[in-house]
Amino acid sequence: MADSGVSGGADKKDNIEREKIEGKELTKEEKQRLRKEKKQQKKGKEKKDASLPQVSVAETAAPASQLKAERRARQEAERTSKQSKKGDTGQPATTSKPKIPPNELQPVVKRLPEHIQVDDPDVLKKLAKKLERQQTTENSEIQKIPRRLDYGYKVSLFSHLLQYSRKAPLTQQLSIPSAVIHPAIVRLGLQYSQGIVAGSNARSIALLHAFKQVISDYTTPSNEELSRDLVNKLKPYISFLNQCRPLSASMGNAIKYIKKEISNIPSQFKEDDAKKKLLNCIECFIEEKIVLAAKAIAKSSIEKINDGDVILVYGCSSLVNHILCEAFEKGRKFRVIVVDSRPRLEGREALRRLVQKGISCTYVLISAVSYILPEVSKVFLGAHALLANGYVMSRVGTSQIALVAKAFNVPVLVCCETYKFCERVQTDSFVSNELDDPDDLIVTRKGETQLKDWQQVPRLGLLNLVYDVTPPDFVDLVITDLGMIPCTSVPVVLRVKNVDLL
Amino acid sequence: MPGPYRETDLTEKVEAFLSDLKRGGSGTGPLRGSAETARETTALLRRITAQVRWSSAGDLMEVIRKEGRRMSAAQPSETTVGNMIRRVLKIIREEYARSRGSSEEADQQESLHKLLTSGGLSEENFRQYFTALKANVIEAINELLTELEGTTDNIAMQALEHIHSNEVIMTIGRSRTVEAFLKDAARKRKFHVIVAECAPFCQGHEMATSLSKDGIETTVITDAAIFAVMSRVNKVIIGTQTVLANGGLRAVNGTHTLALAAKHHSTPLIVCAPMFKLSPQFPNEEDTFHKFVSPHEVLPFTEGEILSKVNVHCPVFDYVPPELITLFISNIGGHAPSYIYRLMSELYHPEDHEL
Numbered sequence: 001m002a003d004s005g006v007s008g009g010a011d012k013k014d015n016i017e018r019e020k021i022e023g024k025e026l027t028k029e030e031k032q033r034l035r036k037e038k039k040q041q042k043k044g045k046e047k048k049d050a051s052l053p054q055v056s057v058a059e060t061a062a063p064a065s066q067l068k069a070e071r072r073a074r075q076e077a078e079r080t081s082k083q084s085k086k087g088d089t090g091q092p093a094t095t096s097k098p099k100i101p102p103n104e105l106q107p108v109v110k111r112l113p114e115h116i117q118v119d120d121p122d123v124l125k126k127l128a129k130k131l132e133r134q135q136t137t138e139n140s141e142i143q144k145i146p147r148r149l150d151y152g153y154k155v156s157l158f159s160h161l162l163q164y165s166r167k168a169p170l171t172q173q174l175s176i177p178s179a180v181i182h183p184a185i186v187r188l189g190l191q192y193s194q195g196i197v198a199g200s201n202a203r204s205i206a207l208l209h210a211f212k213q214v215i216s217d218y219t220t221p222s223n224e225e226l227s228r229d230l231v232n233k234l235k236p237y238i239s240f241l242n243q244c245r246p247l248s249a250s251m252g253n254a255i256k257y258i259k260k261e262i263s264n265i266p267s268q269f270k271e272d273d274a275k276k277k278l279l280n281c282i283e284c285f286i287e288e289k290i291v292l293a294a295k296a297i298a299k300s301s302i303e304k305i306n307d308g309d310v311i312l313v314y315g316c317s318s319l320v321n322h323i324l325c326e327a328f329e330k331g332r333k334f335r336v337i338v339v340d341s342r343p344r345l346e347g348r349e350a351l352r353r354l355v356q357k358g359i360s361c362t363y364v365l366i367s368a369v370s371y372i373l374p375e376v377s378k379v380f381l382g383a384h385a386l387l388a389n390g391y392v393m394s395r396v397g398t399s400q401i402a403l404v405a406k407a408f409n410v411p412v413l414v415c416c417e418t419y420k421f422c423e424r425v426q427t428d429s430f431v432s433n434e435l436d437d438p439d440d441l442i443v444t445r446k447g448e449t450q451l452k453d454w455q456q457v458p459r460l461g462l463l464n465l466v467y468d469v470t471p472p473d474f475v476d477l478v479i480t481d482l483g484m485i486p487c488t489s490v491p492v493v494l495r496v497k498n499v500d501l502l
Numbered sequence: 503m504p505g506p507y508r509e510t511d512l513t514e515k516v517e518a519f520l521s522d523l524k525r526g527g528s529g530t531g532p533l534r535g536s537a538e539t540a541r542e543t544t545a546l547l548r549r550i551t552a553q554v555r556w557s558s559a560g561d562l563m564e565v566i567r568k569e570g571r572r573m574s575a576a577q578p579s580e581t582t583v584g585n586m587i588r589r590v591l592k593i594i595r596e597e598y599a600r601s602r603g604s605s606e607e608a609d610q611q612e613s614l615h616k617l618l619t620s621g622g623l624s625e626e627n628f629r630q631y632f633t634a635l636k637a638n639v640i641e642a643i644n645e646l647l648t649e650l651e652g653t654t655d656n657i658a659m660q661a662l663e664h665i666h667s668n669e670v671i672m673t674i675g676r677s678r679t680v681e682a683f684l685k686d687a688a689r690k691r692k693f694h695v696i697v698a699e700c701a702p703f704c705q706g707h708e709m710a711t712s713l714s715k716d717g718i719e720t721t722v723i724t725d726a727a728i729f730a731v732m733s734r735v736n737k738v739i740i741g742t743q744t745v746l747a748n749g750g751l752r753a754v755n756g757t758h759t760l761a762l763a764a765k766h767h768s769t770p771l772i773v774c775a776p777m778f779k780l781s782p783q784f785p786n787e788e789d790t791f792h793k794f795v796s797p798h799e800v801l802p803f804t805e806g807e808i809l810s811k812v813n814v815h816c817p818v819f820d821y822v823p824p825e826l827i828t829l830f831i832s833n834i835g836g837h838a839p840s841y842i843y844r845l846m847s848e849l850y851h852p853e854d855h856e857l
Contacts, residue, residue, distance in 0.1 A: 155721050156694075157734060341726035342701050348805065355808045362813040365701050365800055367725045367756030371792065371817045397726025400759055407762050429730040441722060443704050450707035451722070460714040461721040468730035 034074050041071060115246045116432045118150070119160045131239060148243045152438050155461040162246070163435040169193045169244070184213040185237045189244035198346075200384050200420065201290055201318045204250045207241070208282050211258060215278050219271070226274050227265045234259070246434055249385030249393070249422040257285055289419040293481035294319055297415055298326040300479050301380075304413060309334040309377045312405075314366075315395050316346040316353075317382020319415050324380075325357050335359070337376060341366040341397045343440040343464065366397050373408045381470075383416040388494060389425040390472035390487040392416075396429070396465045402474035411476045414487070418480050421494050429468040438462035512553050516569065519546055523576040523583065535678050536582045536743070540778045541650050543573065543586040548643045551590075551636065559598040559635060560628035563591055571857050579793040579819070581744045581752075581781040584857060588782070588850045593642045595851055601632040649833075653776035654682045656833035661687035664772065664831070669736045672728075672764075674698040675754045676705035677741025679774045683831075684739070685716050694719045696735065698728050700756050702799040702816065725756050732763040739772045742822075745780045747846055749824030749839030752791065755817050761826035770828040777832050782846055782855040785821050793818045 117123040151165035169190055181189075188210045191197040197206045211234070218233065220226045238255060241247065247255070261281045265274045301323045305311065311334055313320050324336060336359055340347025347363065354361050364372050379401060385393045392398070392414055402412045426432055441462045442451045454460050472487035482493060519542060550569060556562040570587035577583070657679055665671065665687040673680055673695065684695060695718055699706035706722060714720040723731055738760060742753040751757065751773060764771045785791060797814035824839040837845065 342699070342724050348801070351812060352808055355811050361811070362815065363801055364815050365725070367701055367754075367759070367820075368815060368817050370758035370762075370820055371755065372815065395726075396724070396730055400726060400729040400763065403729055403762055403766060404759055428733050430734070441699065441724065443707070445704060450704070450711055454711075457711065457714050459717065459719045460710060461719075463721050463723045463727065463731075465723070465727045465730055468727065 118162050153461050155463050161435050166437040182214050184210045192245040200248045200250045204254050227263050230262050250420045293417040294322050296481040298323045302327045305332050307333045312337045312376045312379045314339045314401050316350040320380050320382045328359050337362045379405045379412045381414050385420050385422045386490050388423050388491045392470040396468045399468045399470040402470050406474050413477045414475050415479045434466040436464040436466050438464050520576045540582045543583050547590045558629050558631050588854045591854045592851050597638045653833040658682040658686040667691045669693040672696045672735040672738045675700035676709040680741045688718045696721045729763045732767050738764045742775050745775050747782050749842040751822040752819045755820045758820040758822050761822045765826050772829045774831045
């Protein structure tokens, strides 16, 4: 193994540790963690940095030297305990495929996010403890991040998910002023939970702006390094936002990027320079991944829009609206059919934007889509995330539209920026989804509200799903800033992106 | 004088019925189920038979056809009216044939053999007068009325044959037939029902409250979540407004999407429809197939500025082709969609298809 660079002067401490560890039987988790650390250490050696390992989920901040010694000791133990295992980490990343998967397997078996394990009481207990841990003892006041409680009767198929009420936002449980959470983040959390900021691009941009504010207001405490402390500062904010509304895939990717940038700040940098660099990075991210990507996608999509087209769109996707407005400005003659659905009725917003530009529009509800589809020549859909198995995760109802379009032989085009690509895989809309406030379904018609007392009726449940997944056979083309690809090429793009980032 | 007095009374009743039909579209006037409409139509036709002066079967058929045309024109989407009229006309033909003594079978079918041997179409102008005809016709119409009253129960009785325990059943909107069907099965079996609310009228809400009050585990979902939830559904049971002659359906909007989703997941689609909903119409008549209501249900007037620049559609019905349907459950049993045309020939005479 190339990494077994044990220094000549092996400390007594190392020996003792080694002996201790040799006697123990390493559990599967520990083995995987070891493999992960080995891989990261190898990456670190390649870069020739004195940087810390990436802040992965289970790590806590510890001085670098101690970690290295522990790692070396564990490596020795592992080497002696496993002789038959094929040398995977020792070899550099070759191009032959069978060698790479064992490496890549390590980060896959990670913790499941808590927001899809609500039916497990142990997980809930752990979450409560974690929120308590993420507190500061400034001014000798211990404030913890409150946990948002479930609301209403949950449909049994979805008992593993959280269901909140919009009328009880998390901020009501915070005291004013909150010492733990920056006010920009509190405001953002409230905007998320009330639905004021909605749509994956909008949420990511709002998040990044809030983080810019946090970074500019940040001051490094006296004996800490900015790169480590700032990341720790951000953790409770992210938990808070997660409690307000579960993070979207795009937000997750943005946070990963920021954390990586922060931890890559060399320790020599002065605080002001570091902050300026970070703010610059965030600006670049927004500019590149969102704004320029939208322009690139619009350019490719305009080739797909012909004169005389009738285009169907669903809900309000900022990207699709942008494409249509650009195409209209370039002089293409088409008309748009906007399909909308209860209870969010986001299509009305899209309708307003398009009508303002002067595009001729028709408006229907999703139940009328089989009536209107014979007139349609193309369907443009936006996406919330693109999963690694080619499934498109988007607003609930998108899969239905794709299904009916397929039945009528109308091409379906999905527009999505690459920063929304996600390594998760999912085959149905149950395992990982978001449940919105069930009271939204209640409607008053002709003075009668049928479902007014649905909580009292013992066997009645209301289900307000937010997302659903569309199988790749319904989608004909995905337009991204890297070009036009079929749905099944998403993992290829992910690999290319990951190799770039390394 | 009893004669004209009775006739004005009759005309009043007919006018009242017509105006009711015109007003009670779907959701605007007092909501009347199709069963009620069928019953009222038949009762009215019985009254016409009893009170109007006619001498031969041909006259009676003319009178009924005339009234029938007016009634269908009042609300073209309410096909049960036309269906009942055709049933009564068929009854009249049958009773006439029976009074004449000839067998019913031979007169009805226009077989090739008959055409060649009898040398042309038989002259059937219904001009003969029979004394007992009136009583017979009224009796037959009474039988029809009893049949109509029992349709929902007949369908509900078959529920236990089709629903097993621990099933997840999906339905859309509100259908009294399906409601009775599910409640009957719930007496003995435990299952879970998912109701799609069917915007913009949201009749699914009523259905859900009614089912859950009877102890059935119910969930309300939005129309947009139909495909998302379909993978966990075992059966789809729906009602319909009309069963068309080719075995297709004219049902509330959103049913076609539901049927496509069920087909994609290979979930059986069961339609509970009594026989009086079977109509000799075909779906190609584009003008009369769809019915629209006020678009303010979809885009309310509060949206102001954009209203004048946007086309808004609010169709009420959807066409579901027969390939997507697995089974029809009617008051005379279960049938495949390919059998529907045969049932039609038993219920209606081909000459009555055009009123």
